[in-house]
Amino acid sequence: MSKQFVEVDERWTHLIAVFYYVEGALYELVEDFGCVNPRMRVRNDASASFIEYCCEKISEKPGELVSLEEGKENEVISGYEYSDDTCSMGEDPYTLLNKKVVKEVLSKSIELLTPYTHITSQTGIEYLLTVLSNGRGYLIEGEENKIVVPMSKALFSLHTHPNNCLLSPHDVRSLSNTLMYRGIGGGVISRDCYLVLIRSGPFTEEDLMNLVKFREALRRMRIDELNDYIGRGSVGTNLRIHTNYLHIRRL
Structure with missing residues (x-):
């Protein structure tokens, strides 16, 4: 039986979760929407991160991404949007x-x-x-x-x-x-x-x-x-x- 259980709520713990949801969105974009060469940009707000994403080519732009919606429910992600600028200014998610x-x-x-x-x-x-x-x-x-x-x-x-x-x-x-x-x-x-x-x-x-x-x-x-x-x-x-x-x- 554990004797001590302390919560740690810091920027770096949030970063791990942000990547988890961003990677999930990457798989969704590639597998479900035919995204080619996806790029992401993470803007850190006060308590959560806003995600911008772009694809060099895409069969259709998604109305929502399940992974990022889950991130919003967990209050790790504040919101997200498709942004053409992110194709030139964003990064590969693994970067x-x-x-x-x-x-x-x-x-x-x-x-x-x-x-x-x-x-x-x-x-x-x-x-x-x-x-x-x-x-x-x-x-x-x-x-x-x-x-x-x-x-x-x-x-x-x-x-x-x-x-x-x-x-x-x-x-x-x-x-x-x-x-x-x-x-x-x-x-x-x-x-x-x-x-x-x-x-x-x-x-x-x-x-x-x-x-x-x-x-x-x-x-x-x-x-x-x-x-x-x-x-x-x-x-x-x-x-x-x-x-x-x-x-x-x-x-």
Whole structure:
């Protein structure tokens, strides 16, 4: 049973949700409306984001986009519109992810959890930070050497470990579920290190198979193979490794 449950409502948690809805709109535009070369522009209002979008070619302009309507219901998105100017001034949605979301999410989530890594190091009690599609994060206190997440469909999560930052096979399974739900990633942080996997593009079947191989390397503690992943900085094509590990030593 979790002992602590704190809500985190900040710009960076909203950014994760904004990307989630923008990516959903991208799929809708391409698959349902024949959109070619979609571009998006995000205008940050006081409490939500306004989305402008454009397509180089489109069979018909949608009256509404289901994903962005859901974002409005969750008060992450204030509104949206088709704008011809966005074709020249907007960005590919994954540019939003790689230029804006990743940097801010990494710095803010690590900053938020760092004080709790010292508690975990001393007591073994783990803490988890998870962000949902309502644009809010939740800091959850778990138990010694484990944490049970009382929610599903997280878009991002980061949790503390007592001694190292290697994901467990269970952590990787949870991460794959997050990615298949169109979340951006997750990872582990301890007092001296962090290891976070965040996608840089769509999560593909090839990425999933590579993540399975990564999990197997962790399960069998194949140190040389794990260090190859660290050296490449990626697992598959679209899953980037963000870490301060130079290399992993045998435990």
